[in-house]
Amino acid sequence: MKQLTPCPTKIEINEVAPRDGLQIEARFVPTEEKIRWIDALSTTGLRRIEATSFTSPKAIPNLRDAADVVTGIQRQEGVAITVLVPNVKGTERALACQVDEINLVMSASDSHGLANLRMTPERSLEQFAAILDVTKGSGVFINASLSTAFGCPFEGEVPEARVLELVEKLIGLGIQGFTLCDTTGMANPAQVKCLCEAVLERWPETPFTLHFHNTRGMGLANALAAWQAGITRFDASLGGLGGCPFAPGATGNVCTEDLVHMFEAMGVDTGVDLDALLEITATLPDLIGHDVPGQVVKAGKSNRRYAMPATSSQSS
Amino acid sequence: MKQLTPCPTKIEINEVAPRDGLQIEARFVPTEEKIRWIDALSTTGLRRIEATSFTSPKAIPNLRDAADVVTGIQRQEGVAITVLVPNVKGTERALACQVDEINLVMSASDSHGLANLRMTPERSLEQFAAILDVTKGSGVFINASLSTAFGCPFEGEVPEARVLELVEKLIGLGIQGFTLCDTTGMANPAQVKCLCEAVLERWPETPFTLHFHNTRGMGLANALAAWQAGITRFDASLGGLGGCPFAPGATGNVCTEDLVHMFEAMGVDTGVDLDALLEITATLPDLIGHDVPGQVVKAGKSNRRYAMPATSSQSS
Numbered sequence: 058m059k060q061l062t063p064c065p066t067k068i069e070i071n072e073v074a075p076r077d078g079l080q081i082e083a084r085f086v087p088t089e090e091k092i093r094w095i096d097a098l099s100t101t102g103l104r105r106i107e108a109t110s111f112t113s114p115k116a117i118p119n120l121r122d123a124a125d126v127v128t129g130i131q132r133q134e135g136v137a138i139t140v141l142v143p144n145v146k147g148t149e150r151a152l153a154c155q156v157d158e159i160n161l162v163m164s165a166s167d168s169h170g171l172a173n174l175r176m177t178p179e180r181s182l183e184q185f186a187a188i189l190d191v192t193k194g195s196g197v198f199i200n201a202s203l204s205t206a207f208g209c210p211f212e213g214e215v216p217e218a219r220v221l222e223l224v225e226k227l228i229g230l231g232i233q234g235f236t237l238c239d240t241t242g243m244a245n246p247a248q249v250k251c252l253c254e255a256v257l258e259r260w261p262e263t264p265f266t267l268h269f270h271n272t273r274g275m276g277l278a279n280a281l282a283a284w285q286a287g288i289t290r291f292d293a294s295l296g297g298l299g300g301c302p303f304a305p306g307a308t309g310n311v312c313t314e315d316l317v318h319m320f321e322a323m324g325v326d327t328g329v330d331l332d333a334l335l336e337i338t339a340t341l342p343d344l345i346g347h348d349v350p351g352q353v354v355k356a357g358k359s360n361r362r363y364a365m366p367a368t369s370s371q372s373s
Numbered sequence: 374m375k376q377l378t379p380c381p382t383k384i385e386i387n388e389v390a391p392r393d394g395l396q397i398e399a400r401f402v403p404t405e406e407k408i409r410w411i412d413a414l415s416t417t418g419l420r421r422i423e424a425t426s427f428t429s430p431k432a433i434p435n436l437r438d439a440a441d442v443v444t445g446i447q448r449q450e451g452v453a454i455t456v457l458v459p460n461v462k463g464t465e466r467a468l469a470c471q472v473d474e475i476n477l478v479m480s481a482s483d484s485h486g487l488a489n490l491r492m493t494p495e496r497s498l499e500q501f502a503a504i505l506d507v508t509k510g511s512g513v514f515i516n517a518s519l520s521t522a523f524g525c526p527f528e529g530e531v532p533e534a535r536v537l538e539l540v541e542k543l544i545g546l547g548i549q550g551f552t553l554c555d556t557t558g559m560a561n562p563a564q565v566k567c568l569c570e571a572v573l574e575r576w577p578e579t580p581f582t583l584h585f586h587n588t589r590g591m592g593l594a595n596a597l598a599a600w601q602a603g604i605t606r607f608d609a610s611l612g613g614l615g616g617c618p619f620a621p622g623a624t625g626n627v628c629t630e631d632l633v634h635m636f637e638a639m640g641v642d643t644g645v646d647l648d649a650l651l652e653i654t655a656t657l658p659d660l661i662g663h664d665v666p667g668q669v670v671k672a673g674k675s676n677r678r679y680a681m682p683a684t685s686s687q688s689s
Binding site: 168171211212213243245247248275276277278280282308312318319323324351353356359361362363364365366 | 484487488524526527528529558559560561562563564587588589590591592593594596597598624628631634635638639640667668669672674675676677678679680681682
């Protein structure tokens with residue numbers, strides 16, 4: 058793990074909890090509560106918010122109110138609203154709501170593509186081409202998320218060459234930005250550094266976002282490795298909401314406030330008001346009905362001071 | 374965070390759960406169960422095990438059986454048994470049990486020293502000198518753990534210069550190795566890299582061990598940063614047992630199996646049989662009466678394969 062590029066002094070966060078987090082929750086969060094939540098998030102300095110998914114209401118009932126959410130929220134200067142769309146129909150619905158960005162999802166591995174989207178990566182490429190026909194001239198930024206870019210829970214290893222080949226094809230189609238997703242928390246820091254350096258070297262002008270899960274505790278270590286490779290864009294989920302339906306018992310997406318806390322402690326500018334973010338995290342249990350895995354919201358920031366206790370304990 | 378030294382290809386782990394983990398548990402683990410547990414840990418490739426603490430039974434009742442534990446365990450070739458001792462009396466008891474290593478603890482900050490050990494760092498240095506008089510000629514390795522080396526929960530920042538000054542004084546006294554402890558999980562990776570590089574540059578022949586807590590989710594990221602600085606020795610606690618009495622709600626020590634899993638996934642040789650370790654972790658809830666925060670024991674190793682599910686879900 059040689060250091061090739063100077064580490065970035067600024068990063069930006071794409072908050073994915075309203076989409077990636079809520080979609081697997083047991084209960085539907087009422088539309089007006091979603092809107093209030095996203096409006097609060099929009100004032101914290103987050104650069105992008107993945108607000109919802111224009112999917113079939115049958116596939117993801119929790120996000121059946123996609124259009125009402127996107128048209129109901131207050132748009133803030135400097136905060137891009139991005140939405141996931143699975144197909145042409147979803148794209149048309151999203152465009153009608155004046156989104157800033159559209160996020161397409163495909164898997165880097167065949168079996169995860171079939172399991173998650175009911176289509177192979179090749180079929181996804183065809184679908185993306187049809188979607189890009191629809192978005193042409195709209196001015197909307199088109200991002201593609203590559204699931205299982207660091208490994209597939211069904212097939213195992215996903216070769217780096219496979220990811221590079223898909224990125225190349227997608228750039229050829231007209232995709233403008235990419236999110237490399239460690240969908241089930243299989244990535245390790247050495248692998249992250251390699252893949253990030255490979256894409257940044259080949260496509261230095263293309264925005265690459267990294268999406269980590271904390272399934273095996275490596276979420277922040279992987280983010281650190283990506284940043285050391287020169288990555289400046291991260292997906293994260295408030296409270297660590299989200300997870301993977303194929304990995305029961307595992308924790309979810311890398312936690313936004315824990316990620317912001319680490320980078321800010323290191324002197325890296327995230328643009329985010331961490332105190333404001335933590336206040337919103339504190340409201341999550343009421344919003345979704347259960348505790349969240351985020352740790353800074355429980356332990357406090359590292360500059361938190363305690364009163365001296367009365368008894369000694371000999372901890373190290 | 375520039376890369377100054379090549380990253381080590383091998384690391385070694387000091388398992389601290391039998392001491393640092395058990396001491397704060399609500400219930401006493403029977404002596405024979407402790408012995409069975411340490412005997413199992415001794416066969417997994419861990420390089421050192423901090424087996425107990427020769428403290429006053431009143432101060433830490435959970436470890437009141439220190440001598441019985443150390444004399445009861447099976448000693449394995451290549452596995453050093455280290456114990457914490459707080460004073461001359463504890464040192465004499467430890468030496469009588471033929472330990473391989475003695476671990477002395479002091480705080481880098483005054484208020485944590487007073488809160489945790491009822492003495493200032495200066496008083497600890499005097500105490501250490503008296504202990505070193507007793508251990509002279511014993512052949513036992515003397516390590517000093519510096520608590521709050523990355524920050525104090527009462528005072529805040531602990532300057533790097535303060536840590537370097539204490540290490541210098543302790544080397545002068547005859548201390549052979551050091552553990553730099555992030556006692557309450559305040560360290561961040563940039564800070565870790567700076568301090569590790571500073572000590573390795575000044576004292577390249579002295580063994581430095583890093584002791585992290587996962588209080589704010591940065592445990593593995595900090596271990597990664599230390600390893601990048603050239604550190605090859607880590608404290609870790611099975612299942613992530615342990616914690617800090619001054620940080621209620623916070624998770625504990627960095628988890629041994631999660632640390633081993635990350636480094637092994639990166640191709641770094643830990644010497645540890647991860648499968649054997651995970652089997653022992655799975656017995657922890659029975660041993661201590663509650664679930665543990667370790668994540669790999671829940672999620673499985675990153676090379677775990679899942680069967681294809683019947684339905685799709687659109688996760689990224």
